[in-house]
Amino acid sequence: MRPPRKEEMNPTKQVLGPDDVQRAATRMAHEIIERNRGLDDLVVIGIQTGGVWLAELLGSEIARIQHRVPVGSIDASLYRDDIGLRPVSPGAVSAIPSDVNGAVVVLVDDVLFTGRTVRAALDALSDYGRPRVVQLAVMVDRGHRELPIRPDYIGKNLPTSSTETVLVSASGVEISG
Amino acid sequence: MTGPDQTGNDQTGSSAASHCRSIVELGPQRVRHLLELTDHMAEVNRRPNPKVPALRSRTVCNIFFEDSTRTRLSFEMAARRLSADTMTFSVGQSSLNKGESLRDTIETLAAMGVDAFVVRHRSSGVPWAISRWTDAAVVNAGDGWHAHPTQALLDCHTLMSELSGSSPRRADLAGIKIAIVGDIKHSRVARSGIAAFEMLGAEVIAVAPRTLIPPHFSTPVTQDLDTILPEIDALYLLRMQSERMSGALVPDLSEYTMRFGLTPERVQRMNDNVVVMHPGPMNRGVEITVDPAELPRSVITKQVTTGIAVRMAVLFELLGSGAAQAAPETSTEVGFESQMEEL
Numbered sequence: 001m002r003p004p005r006k007e008e009m010n011p012t013k014q015v016l017g018p019d020d021v022q023r024a025a026t027r028m029a030h031e032i033i034e035r036n037r038g039l040d041d042l043v044v045i046g047i048q049t050g051g052v053w054l055a056e057l058l059g060s061e062i063a064r065i066q067h068r069v070p071v072g073s074i075d076a077s078l079y080r081d082d083i084g085l086r087p088v089s090p091g092a093v094s095a096i097p098s099d100v101n102g103a104v105v106v107l108v109d110d111v112l113f114t115g116r117t118v119r120a121a122l123d124a125l126s127d128y129g130r131p132r133v134v135q136l137a138v139m140v141d142r143g144h145r146e147l148p149i150r151p152d153y154i155g156k157n158l159p160t161s162s163t164e165t166v167l168v169s170a171s172g173v174e175i176s177g
Numbered sequence: 178m179t180g181p182d183q184t185g186n187d188q189t190g191s192s193a194a195s196h197c198r199s200i201v202e203l204g205p206q207r208v209r210h211l212l213e214l215t216d217h218m219a220e221v222n223r224r225p226n227p228k229v230p231a232l233r234s235r236t237v238c239n240i241f242f243e244d245s246t247r248t249r250l251s252f253e254m255a256a257r258r259l260s261a262d263t264m265t266f267s268v269g270q271s272s273l274n275k276g277e278s279l280r281d282t283i284e285t286l287a288a289m290g291v292d293a294f295v296v297r298h299r300s301s302g303v304p305w306a307i308s309r310w311t312d313a314a315v316v317n318a319g320d321g322w323h324a325h326p327t328q329a330l331l332d333c334h335t336l337m338s339e340l341s342g343s344s345p346r347r348a349d350l351a352g353i354k355i356a357i358v359g360d361i362k363h364s365r366v367a368r369s370g371i372a373a374f375e376m377l378g379a380e381v382i383a384v385a386p387r388t389l390i391p392p393h394f395s396t397p398v399t400q401d402l403d404t405i406l407p408e409i410d411a412l413y414l415l416r417m418q419s420e421r422m423s424g425a426l427v428p429d430l431s432e433y434t435m436r437f438g439l440t441p442e443r444v445q446r447m448n449d450n451v452v453v454m455h456p457g458p459m460n461r462g463v464e465i466t467v468d469p470a471e472l473p474r475s476v477i478t479k480q481v482t483t484g485i486a487v488r489m490a491v492l493f494e495l496l497g498s499g500a501a502q503a504a505p506e507t508s509t510e511v512g513f514e515s516q517m518e519e520l
Contacts, residue, residue, distance in 0.1 A: 075217060078229040078259075078493070088498040090213075093220045127226050 016156060016173035021139065024155035025054070028137055029061035031153050032106055039069050041103045041132065047121045048075040049091030051109035053170060054139055058108060070097035074107075076120035094124070101129035106153075110168040112138040115149035139168050197491045198304045198317040199324035200372040207494075208330065208376055209348070214490035214498075215334050215483070216346060221258065222486055232261035235496050238291040240266040240283075241318070242298045247457060247481060248318050248328075252295045255488035261496070264291070279303075280310050287311040292496050296320070314495040316488075322363050328456055329369035331487040333377055335480045336411055339452050351378035356405055358384040358437050359415030359464055360426075362391045366456045367415055371396055382409070384437060388426040402437055403446070411452040414439055414464045430463055439465045449473045454480060 016024070036042055039062065046055025052073045059071035077090040107121055118136060125134065139155035144162050156173065160166060164177040193202050200208065221229055237256040241249050249265070256263045266286065283294070293314040296304050301321035308315040319325040333350065341347045355374055361367045361383050368391075374381050375396070382405055383390060383398045390398055399405060406412075417433065427433050434440065439453065444467055453475040459465055469475040 075220075078217070078221070078231040078497075083231055083497045090217050093216050123230070127224060127229070 012167075012174050012176040014172055014174050015158060018171045021155070021168075021170055021172060022057075024139065025057045026061050028153040028155060029058050029065055032058070032062060032135075032137065033066050035135070035152070036104055039066055042069045042106065043098055043100060043103045043131075044069055044071045044106045044108060045096065045125070046071070046073045046108045047117060048073055048077070048094070050111065050168065051107075052091070054110055054137075054168075055108040057170065058106070058137060072097035074121055074124050076117060076124045079120040079123040081116060081120065096128050099129060100125065100131045102132050103129075105131040105134045106137050107134060108137045110139050111166050112136070112141045112149075112151050113144055113166075115145045115147035118149050119147050140166055140173055142166050195495065196304070196308050196315045196317075197326055197495060198308070198315060200326050200329050200369045200376065203326060205376050208333075208373060211330055211487070211490050211494060212334050212337070212346075214494060215330070215486045218255075218258075218486035218489035218493070219483065221489070222482070228258050228260060230260045231493055231497050232256070232259040235259075235261045235292040236264065236290055237261045237293045237295060237492060237496075238264045238266060238286055239295045239318075240268070240286075240297070242268050242296075242303075243319065245297055245318070247484070248297065249295075251481070251484045252316075252318060252327075252488050252492075255485050256492055258485070259489055259492060259497070261292075261492065279307075283307050283310045287313055293492060316491060316495070319365055321365065323365050323368065325365040325369045326373075327484070327488055327491055328366050329373035330491070331480055331484045332370050332413070332454060332456070333373050334487055335476050335483045336452060336454065337377075338483070339474070339476050339479070340410070349377045350374060353379045353410045354382070354408055355379050355411040355413060356382050356384050356402070356409045357413045357415065358402060358439075360389045360418055361385045361394070361415070362389045363418055364415050370413065386427060386433070386437070400436070403443070406443060406447050409448075409451060411454060412439065412447070413454045414459075416456065416458065417460050417463045434463055434466060438463065439467060441467050444472065452476055457481065 033039060044055050044059045044062070046052035055071055055073065059069060062069055072095045073092065074096065075090050075092070075094045077088045080088070105125060107118065107125070109117060112118065122134065125131065135152040136149070137153035138151045140158050141151055141154050142158050142160040158166065158173070160175060164175050167174045167176070197203065203211070221227055239249055239252055253263050253265065291313050293316060294307060294311065295316045295318050296307055297318040298320050301323035303320050304315045304317040317324055317326055337347050337350065340353065357367055357371060371381050381396050383394070383396050384400070384402050384405070385398070386400065417430065451474060453469065453472050455465065455469070455477045457477065469477050
């Protein structure tokens, strides 16, 4: 939900390249399969907007290694705790691909920062049903958590200062600011 | 009652961006944004538990000085689905009957902590007046003959969704030909609807007796429904508002039905894929003499359902999204005052 923004003023530092992102996604897909001993009832759900591409990438990696699993997206903007404090521009409409009751849901986001987006996404998810387990996969964990939330699958741990901007996409990870 | 000035901003600190009072004032950018938000709200409404916590601790007050069932209930349901608290101010039981002025009433309610007023009034311009007296957001739920922006938004969203079928909702109405039939002159639904349809690129034709066309009307007009019937994509029937008709404008309702009503004969000649719309409540036997349920493509019930999502989008945009503060917009309400003088 935090739109990554490139600051023109500050130099941008590339931390991961496209190959690194791809390799990290492949490893995370293996970990997801290993942890869940097969993939019964597994659903991969990306958090709008930044988590959607990664959910799709993880979904296609899981399909390549094992078999296809449902991949969807969730928009948490109506559940945020900072509503009214800053402009909200929801991404695409939530698309939950299958019943989440009793399912193993892997929530996916590009960057884990304060944890507030994940908190909102957990609330949104619970309005669709009661998953058996919810796990969290992120490409970058940059620290500075403000809530007791911890990722299960991490592409890269990236120590940052809270004022820096982290930009994550399939073509790499950049820090600026 | 004074209308807005030419900049669309009134003289207080609150800018047009913190209200939803007319389509022209909203402008194309906000209209499109509200339609996108409506997609999200429609998804919420499709869930088994159609409720989100977005507007917890906000209070929405409905003030309806004019009869309304569907619009008032639709706003109330919209507010509740966003977890806002709602109050309904019923004019019949109020101190307005003890001679309290509208301004005092608004200021009293505002002091109780109202975040948004949803207002319907028989006089044009009342929502603008109210926004001068309070810092709360004002949503126009219909003012006189002037505007009914949420109706126009729900009409646009319903039509766009219907024309898109199962593919993602189209972003505009370019290339779509819409006939609006009926009492254009006394209809805020028509005024706001035409503004919104044209804003989104549709070609609108007004079909009405000359007596029911407002002066200084820039939309093409015809008196011949049958000629344009084969060319149109959507047919929007307006309600013949008997409570606003002071005789003489339409000599005879049965003649009106013959020339402008949707009769079984017209249904026969009409293209099967024409979308039929009506803002409700319908005068069966006047503007429509067929059962809409038997029409191949009537979206009249869908308009009601979409209404809730649209009103959720409007309330969320004003009270929750922070967009009103972020994107102040100067828009113009062209011709409002001259229009009112003519009327």
